[in-house]
Amino acid sequence: MKLLRFLLFPFAVLYDAITRTRNWFFNLGVLKSTKFNIPIVAVGNLSVGGTGKSPQIEYLIRLLKADYKIAVLSRGYKRKTKGFQLLDDSHTVEDVGDEPLQFYKKFKNEVSIAVDTDRTNGVQQLLKGENPPEVILLDDAYQHRKVTASSYILLTKYKDLFINDFLLPTGNLRESRRGAKRAKAIVVTKCPENLSKIEQCELERRINPLPNQEVFFSTIVYDEQLGGTENLSLQDLTNMEIVLVTGIANPSSLLSFLTERKIKFQHINFPDHHHFSDSDLKNIQQQFEQIESSEKYIITTEKDFVRLEGKLKNLAYIGIKNKFLGDEKAFDRLVLNEIKNFS
Known part of the structure; x- marks a missing residue:
């Protein structure tokens, strides 16, 4: 290479x-x-x-x-829609991309989130809206x-x-x-x-x-309390076997962190912003079910969670902050x- x-x-x-x-x-x-x-x-x-x-x-x-009054404008990488989109509850990851949807789910009642490949048009549309930023x-x-x-x-x-x-x-x-x-x-x-x-x-x-x-x-x-589930913490994972699913540019920091915490995991890695196919989901679920332990979970990143939510059982994510x-x-x-x- x-x-x-x-x-x-x-x-x-x-x-x-x-x-x-x-x-x-x-x-x-x-x-x-x-x-x-x-x-x-x-x-x-x-x-x-x-x-x-x-x-x-x-x-x-x-x-x-x-x-x-804050607005976030992204391009909505790998979305399947075109033009300006102001996010609301009806939007899916296919409509707007994973990171904008992540922002929306976390801050939807406090901040406007929009996508547009044409940033000039995106700013203009935000300023023409009912609640301009x-x-x-x-x-x-x-x-x-x-x-x-x-x-x-x-x-x-x-x-x-x-x-x-x-x-x-x-x-x-x-x-x-x-x-x-x-x-x-x-x-x-x-x-x-x-x-x-x-x-x-x-x-x-x-x-x-x-x-x-x-x-x-x-x-x-990394957040000590996992998202996507009510009562699971990082400490709980030390007594489990987990399947780690990532579709981010560089998961090395997360892998090192889990290793340092002595958390046992099998890693399934996908490209950044990956659209998970039915075949991908089936393979992930099969690998999860092959784990003999009754104490097991599928763990992913917050960005991947917006793509995988509702599609896999026993799924949670590790949130991060700067x-x-x-x-x-x-x-x-x-x-x-x-x-x-x-x-």
Whole structure:
């Protein structure tokens, strides 16, 4: 695989030229980028793969929802519908995608959730609605430059920093490392919880932020109480055998966490945003039934749960949250000041 990526290096150079030209045209105004009269916070990354965008969006929702009317706009990856959709109770994962439906189920009475591949149209539709938002969060929109966000939050994974990466297809970057200059905040995600201040300072030195940028560090915290069931905890799983089903970009953090907790599991892995077929469901259920122990469960992620709910027996999910390492108030202050001082 490494050899193949090396051989594809000329295509990475071509990809760099294309993305650089595109960004240059947006900067010059040759390509149109629409600026709106409300704060818009874009959250995303430079690389493909899971950097923790969903937990970060949920963190921002919790931070802002008490003081502002919030809307989240996603593209609705792998949905089967077209155009703008404002989520309501009738929508399914096939209509809007897994992550938007996850947001809706968790925050439906507090926040508006919408999907639209055309982000400009999506923002316009939200602002024309009966209850227009005061702040819009753009999910996975760092490269969607047809909307000019008022601030950008760039996520980069601790074990796969953008500064060490290269452009597709040789590396995993969607655009050049120069794209990091648009960010107001750079968040190093999925850090070890015991990451020292010395290590944080060294990573910040290597990232080399601009004077107007701030670097933060966050980790993933797993909920002790499982979702999708009334009375099952992580501690209960230590006495069970479980089938773990994942359809996320990178399940390694979850696998390590379960192993550290001494939880026995059989892992069935699917691609990110996977649509589970009847055959998939049958194979999962069969593997579950082959476990001889009477103490057993099928465990999945919250994102996969919205796809699997009602389709498998004995199903629960492990929820996650984003936790900043020592500088949470500084991050909150940056975001709130950006919104408060928007003009």
